[in-house]
Amino acid sequence: MSAQSNSNWDRRSILRAAAGLAVAAPLAACGSNNGRGSGSGSGKQLSQMFHAYGEAGTEQAVKRYAAAYKNARVNTEWITSADYESKLFATLLTKNAPDLFEFHPQIQLVKSGQVADLSDIVDPVKNDFNPADIKSHTVDGKVYGVRTLDDPQFFFYRPSLFEKAGVKVPETLDELIEAAAKLTTGTTKGVFLGNDLHAVVNPLIWSAGADTLDDNNRIAYHTPGVIEGLKKMRRLFASGHMLLGAPTDYWDPSSLSQGLCAIQFCGMWAMPQFQQALGDDLGVFPFPKTVDSGKPSVYNGGWSVFVNAKGDNVEAAKEYVKWLWIEQKKYQEDWATSYGFHIPPRTSIAAQATKLKSGLGAQGVKLFNEYGHFDNIGWTQAMISASWDVMADCVRKDGDPEAALDKCDKAVERELKKLFG
Amino acid sequence: MSTTTKPALTSPAPVKSRPARTRRGLRGSRTFNFWLFISPFLAGLVIFVYVPIGWSVYLSFFDARFTVTPSKFIGFDNYTYMLTDPKFVHSLGTFTVFAAFIVPTTWAMSLGLALLVNRLRFMRAFFRSVFFLPTACSYVAASLIWKMSLFSGVRFGLANTVLGWFGIDNIAWLASPDPPWYWLVIVTARLWLQSGFYMILFLAALQNIPGELYEAAAIDGARPGWQTFRHITLPQLRATSTAVVLLLLIAAYQAFDEFYNLLDKTTWGRPPLVELYYTALGTEQDYGAGSAGAVILTALIIVVTLFQGRIMGFGRGDESK
Numbered sequence: 026m027s028a029q030s031n032s033n034w035d036r037r038s039i040l041r042a043a044a045g046l047a048v049a050a051p052l053a054a055c056g057s058n059n060g061r062g063s064g065s066g067s068g069k070q071l072s073q074m075f076h077a078y079g080e081a082g083t084e085q086a087v088k089r090y091a092a093a094y095k096n097a098r099v100n101t102e103w104i105t106s107a108d109y110e111s112k113l114f115a116t117l118l119t120k121n122a123p124d125l126f127e128f129h130p131q132i133q134l135v136k137s138g139q140v141a142d143l144s145d146i147v148d149p150v151k152n153d154f155n156p157a158d159i160k161s162h163t164v165d166g167k168v169y170g171v172r173t174l175d176d177p178q179f180f181f182y183r184p185s186l187f188e189k190a191g192v193k194v195p196e197t198l199d200e201l202i203e204a205a206a207k208l209t210t211g212t213t214k215g216v217f218l219g220n221d222l223h224a225v226v227n228p229l230i231w232s233a234g235a236d237t238l239d240d241n242n243r244i245a246y247h248t249p250g251v252i253e254g255l256k257k258m259r260r261l262f263a264s265g266h267m268l269l270g271a272p273t274d275y276w277d278p279s280s281l282s283q284g285l286c287a288i289q290f291c292g293m294w295a296m297p298q299f300q301q302a303l304g305d306d307l308g309v310f311p312f313p314k315t316v317d318s319g320k321p322s323v324y325n326g327g328w329s330v331f332v333n334a335k336g337d338n339v340e341a342a343k344e345y346v347k348w349l350w351i352e353q354k355k356y357q358e359d360w361a362t363s364y365g366f367h368i369p370p371r372t373s374i375a376a377q378a379t380k381l382k383s384g385l386g387a388q389g390v391k392l393f394n395e396y397g398h399f400d401n402i403g404w405t406q407a408m409i410s411a412s413w414d415v416m417a418d419c420v421r422k423d424g425d426p427e428a429a430l431d432k433c434d435k436a437v438e439r440e441l442k443k444l445f446g
Numbered sequence: 447m448s449t450t451t452k453p454a455l456t457s458p459a460p461v462k463s464r465p466a467r468t469r470r471g472l473r474g475s476r477t478f479n480f481w482l483f484i485s486p487f488l489a490g491l492v493i494f495v496y497v498p499i500g501w502s503v504y505l506s507f508f509d510a511r512f513t514v515t516p517s518k519f520i521g522f523d524n525y526t527y528m529l530t531d532p533k534f535v536h537s538l539g540t541f542t543v544f545a546a547f548i549v550p551t552t553w554a555m556s557l558g559l560a561l562l563v564n565r566l567r568f569m570r571a572f573f574r575s576v577f578f579l580p581t582a583c584s585y586v587a588a589s590l591i592w593k594m595s596l597f598s599g600v601r602f603g604l605a606n607t608v609l610g611w612f613g614i615d616n617i618a619w620l621a622s623p624d625p626p627w628y629w630l631v632i633v634t635a636r637l638w639l640q641s642g643f644y645m646i647l648f649l650a651a652l653q654n655i656p657g658e659l660y661e662a663a664a665i666d667g668a669r670p671g672w673q674t675f676r677h678i679t680l681p682q683l684r685a686t687s688t689a690v691v692l693l694l695l696i697a698a699y700q701a702f703d704e705f706y707n708l709l710d711k712t713t714w715g716r717p718p719l720v721e722l723y724y725t726a727l728g729t730e731q732d733y734g735a736g737s738a739g740a741v742i743l744t745a746l747i748i749v750v751t752l753f754q755g756r757i758m759g760f761g762r763g764d765e766s767k
Contacts, residue, residue, distance in 0.1 A: 107710065108728075111727050212601060221711055269621035410724075410728065417713040
């Protein structure tokens, strides 16, 4: 016996409701979740985009600074994608574009009117910034971004393993190849340069005495020294002494910490984690010279904050950038030294940073000052991609370096023509 | 004397027919109901499929770098650029290698699994579920498991651990195209992910083959096993096989997730969709060239599908052909 339902719902009304819901669902999906939902300040709402840092506490720190700002509610998007640049570029085309974002200085962002001129907020304190940082953010005398961190990248190694294998700190790429061979054991590879080798493209160029672009924005990397360096890199890659296919990439300290390799290319940001894992058994050295005519090099990477000139809140975003990255020195020091080790781009703050005054931190600063090369604003993401392809084509794939560089030239020339005519 | 009694014929009571409810207004309109149910899906299709396709075709004729609302019309320049771009052309070659291997392998593996499961006397549902379960797994998740756990290049990757037992040194499966171990990683991941789904299709088709055919074949002297499979089962599965091959080919054309996640920023092992992703959404942000590539790829898929349909007789709807 079936119980009769007293409900007013019959089959047709349920189906009608379902149809109504189906109509409503796509419309609801077109809602306005643009990352401006929450924040703690008053007045305007701003959104900012940051790439996910590996160091614990960084996300909380960025949100804490934002929460302390009283003139606007600042919401933070923390992007964990490995492809931050693609995600950022794609988002900048939409209505959900952030008001301010973290990236590297690249001229196409200036030429396309994507980033706002920040000269008025930077100029008063220009002399307190590392001059190289100001230079790398300047186009036609205008400053387009504020550097928040300087991140020198170099080799970390374990002196105890060097001693055991009778190896000295390499001063040339050939010596690095020899050291890697001697340091390789059944369980440990000699050296780790990252899974895709992208991190060492620029150091390889600089250590060969070349550059990405010259002062007139012409190709400067296609030299015999670089070709020689690429051949040596291929030798190292094929030697079996290089760690490949590691679970984490070069920016994470795990490969050296866990004993997978004896030398790891990484950034100064990971120094505290290295020290925690290895104690005093830790040393640093720059990327060695590729050829005799070259010179050791350190890539002074880092991050900067930019204001989206195409956004609706340019002035409010500039105010926030001024407040946090110009005025709040306490936060700037906290950001640079409390989580990983970074060099504050403000000389007055760097001078106070006690953690960088002694020990390995001081050695990192020394390498930064002695061998450092900063970003070239004319070296855009598309050119960077083309240079990565060189590494893939002739080091990982054993192609002809000359042909790989020719291919890169074509892509870079195409970019240069678009940017500079 | 016999007496017969005729049963009294009684006419059945007339059935009271309820007068049909007259429907008024829209509720009574079949057309309205049709559109009520169709419109949400149609709206979704138009907004999320047809408009983007149309926009993509529009973009393909413009210089659209770092913008999706371009103004500079450049005619067929993007098409010329893509068709002469060695990377895009090479990606079609990569696809060909991939498809040439993955389509027949998956077809054979899913048919084999279906035949095995179909022969089971017990626990058929269990094994059917076991083989089908990977279909529910995300390609991205599977790729990461394959990359970081099974085929990690270090000593604690599963494959390297097994090789280590035989004294073989670690292999960096995904680091280099020479030797091309990365194909092993990609193909095994995809086989694991999709064989179960096609197994279900074959299983359904196998269970639709009338038993009388096998009985008749046995009476005619056909030996069970290969002969029966070759002359009864396989021809009966023709329509399903055609559909499976077609679906596999389209899936191969659309391969993205595992290539993108397993081979991060290489210059090899890039099928067309990955190449187009890097063109349009990568560092170049060239939506014009990317859209032109997408149109070329779509045209190619249509041509191959029609050609394959013609060869294999897809759409004739007759199992026995």
